[in-house]
Amino acid sequence: MNLLSESISPLLTSDKLELLKAHKILTSLDFVQYNNDKIANLIGQNVSEIIKIKDQILAANNSKSLRADKLYEIILKRTTIIKSGIDMVDKMLDGGIPSGRLVEVFGEPGSGKTQLALQLTANTALKQQQTVCYLTTSDANAERILEIMHSLQEDADHLNGLERIHFCYVNDVYQLMEMLWAPGMREYKLVVIDSLATLFLPIRGDSFNDAISLLNKVASDLKRLAVVHQCVVLTVNHVSRGPAEGTASTPTPFLGRYWCSVPNLTLHSKHLSKDEFQLTVVKNIYSPDPGPKCSFRYFFRSRVDVKNEFKSIYPHI
Numbered sequence: 001m002n003l004l005s006e007s008i009s010p011l012l013t014s015d016k017l018e019l020l021k022a023h024k025i026l027t028s029l030d031f032v033q034y035n036n037d038k039i040a041n042l043i044g045q046n047v048s049e050i051i052k053i054k055d056q057i058l059a060a061n062n063s064k065s066l067r068a069d070k071l072y073e074i075i076l077k078r079t080t081i082i083k084s085g086i087d088m089v090d091k092m093l094d095g096g097i098p099s100g101r102l103v104e105v106f107g108e109p110g111s112g113k114t115q116l117a118l119q120l121t122a123n124t125a126l127k128q129q130q131t132v133c134y135l136t137t138s139d140a141n142a143e144r145i146l147e148i149m150h151s152l153q154e155d156a157d158h159l160n161g162l163e164r165i166h167f168c169y170v171n172d173v174y175q176l177m178e179m180l181w182a183p184g185m186r187e188y189k190l191v192v193i194d195s196l197a198t199l200f201l202p203i204r205g206d207s208f209n210d211a212i213s214l215l216n217k218v219a220s221d222l223k224r225l226a227v228v229h230q231c232v233v234l235t236v237n238h239v240s241r242g243p244a245e246g247t248a249s250t251p252t253p254f255l256g257r258y259w260c261s262v263p264n265l266t267l268h269s270k271h272l273s274k275d276e277f278q279l280t281v282v283k284n285i286y287s288p289d290p291g292p293k294c295s296f297r298y299f300f301r302s303r304v305d306v307k308n309e310f311k312s313i314y315p316h317i
């Protein structure tokens, strides 16, 4: 279901849409599910007119039958495989991450979660020439992306690649939910949320039911985004506690037991030494054999060198 707009019915004028928005009736689905009398009172229309609008919405969203072979053809055409550009990682992921999936990377501070998100972003924008939306709760780091792009392909048009990446700051989980429904979201083949755990930190102390229902809503919005717009959604999550000292067990993801069932693919990131990292597939609902891991190196350079070099190559930035 889409965001409510004037195009749905001439009765839904901009002032009425504002009234609905103020009551958190944002999408056609919200509208259809809301009580007829209450909506009629809210926007000053007859109940019969409200029912008519609901019928129009339902008719427009009615599913039509489609032969299975045609459906398969459509799915194949719409599917994009998002790759990291690191052979070991892409091989471990059976060639990459197909669109329509919700993926989580979790790990301890400094374990390479952001680095993986940036690596996927840089490769998708530069080598796969697809657009990426990077929703961040901290600083946007275009310099790190440029550094990765140089390591992927030295002689490419990096500025062109950077233009395909849209950074947005997210302040809270409510803003995130609004962003996920924005019409522009359909353009992206990769949507990164770095980090989802940070957005849930402030409400961790709230009532358990409130936090779970919010998490439930975010989970369904993220899955809808991945499936409806055929993109990969990558969420970054922290850990709530590290492995017990002296053991090799995997730490627990921060968002808790309910969230663990949500992603299609869960990766655990670990910093081994200097530029060496490890990724482990903790959960993959499409593979009978979870548990593969791989170690690989990121290409790092001194920040000062990178800054000076970029200044000489891109003096106008």
Ligand SMILES: Nc1ncnc2c1ncn2[C@@H]1O[C@H](COP(=O)(O)OP(=O)(O)OP(=O)(O)O)[C@@H](O)[C@H]1O
Residues within 6 Å of the ligand: 107, 108, 109, 110, 111, 112, 113, 114, 115, 116, 271, 300, 301, 302, 303
């Ligand atoms: N240019 C660089 N040179 C050397 N090391 C780097 C460079 N960029 C990142 N690193 C290292 O890579 C590691 C991973 O960084 P990253 O930002 O991905 O961590 P993270 O898991 O997202 O951590 P956090 O949860 O604190 O945000 C860190 O140890 C960091 O010091």
